[in-house]
Amino acid sequence: MNRQRLTGSRLAAIFLLGSVLLNYPLLSLIDSQADVLGVPALYAYVFAAWGGLIALMVAVIERRGG
Template structure:
């Protein structure tokens, strides 16, 4: 009979974390949050919406890379 409180395998935890990152990506790039940044403002000549999408994407790519490399 296997123990009741066995520690999770690292691959399983990594999968759960990557799933969380995918959900976070879906939430950050969904309509209600995009609508907040969809106005005529500019930062350094770049529309705020474009800057938000680029920064959200880059952050999530870096987070995914860090999670995949972490042991």
């Protein structure tokens, strides 16, 4: 049960992290003129942050030993 709660709390923390990363005002910091590997920086940032959040969730959920 404790392990479950811990996982839940970690996921909730990911929620908070995502709420900040994928929201204004952080989004307005991205330079709309810049490109990353040919992809507009904003677009690249949002997808990278999104993918990063999912990777974190995988790490938390699939963590073995509990």
